[in-house]
Amino acid sequence: KAGVTQTPRYLIKTRGQQVTLSCSPISGHRSVSWYQQTPGQGLQFLFEYFSETQRNKGNFPGRFSGRQFSNSRSEMNVSTLELGDSALYLCASSLRGGGSYNEQFFGPGTRLTVL
Amino acid sequence: ILNVEQSPQSLHVQEGDSTNFTCSFPSSNFYALHWYRWETAKSPEALFVMTLNGDEKKKGRISATLNTKEGYSYLYIKGSQPEDSATYLCASAPPGNNRKLIWGLGTSLAVNP
Numbered sequence: 001k002a003g004v005t006q007t008p009r010y011l012i013k014t015r016g017q018q019v020t021l022s023c024s025p026i027s028g029h030r031s032v033s034w035y036q037q038t039p040g041q042g043l044q045f046l047f048e049y050f051s052e053t054q055r056n057k058g059n060f061p062g063r064f065s066g067r068q069f070s071n072s073r074s075e076m077n078v079s080t081l082e083l084g085d086s087a088l089y090l091c092a093s094s095l096r097g098g099g100s101y102n103e104q105f106f107g108p109g110t111r112l113t114v115l
Numbered sequence: 116i117l118n119v120e121q122s123p124q125s126l127h128v129q130e131g132d133s134t135n136f137t138c139s140f141p142s143s144n145f146y147a148l149h150w151y152r153w154e155t156a157k158s159p160e161a162l163f164v165m166t167l168n169g170d171e172k173k174k175g176r177i178s179a180t181l182n183t184k185e186g187y188s189y190l191y192i193k194g195s196q197p198e199d200s201a202t203y204l205c206a207s208a209p210p211g212n213n214r215k216l217i218w219g220l221g222t223s224l225a226v227n228p
Contacts, residue, residue: 033215042204042220045216104159
């Protein structure tokens, strides 16, 4: 079974620009969760999509948005980038959802640098 | 406890030492507890998911226990090896629909050869 894939792996943007990150879950998984990880911080939950619907949302500004397609692939968009958005963005897929008894499978992450 | 707390924050042990760390979570608002291992330059990888009080799980030299009444879980590593060096994360899920995982900050383990 192919694992979770994320594209691109690395990205450099400048302040004010926008960015779209992509995540393809494991086949058959309907839940995709997005996380931000910065040095000194744990995994900060952004949002979770399940069957094309946003099921949970973390405490991030509206500049962070996402969506999920019918094939369960998910995209995350950050508009008007700020320096503080520089981080590793991870997505994770699971069968029934991040908060269930099903484990999450993480992708390799996208390293975003905002200059 | 409202959040998930992990202790210690970091740990340095010698190869062959056994070690353990703690994850504390809200006992009054619990459905499942997840443990993940995150090695440098890799993705977090699931170790265990536990739901029942008294649950004990084992994978090789690593084991975990769960006490839902008092709100803690222990992760044990027997005979630590350098390849065990990683950050160990736990996350708790509350009951109800649309649960979301609440993550701890992790315990960073370094095993010296």
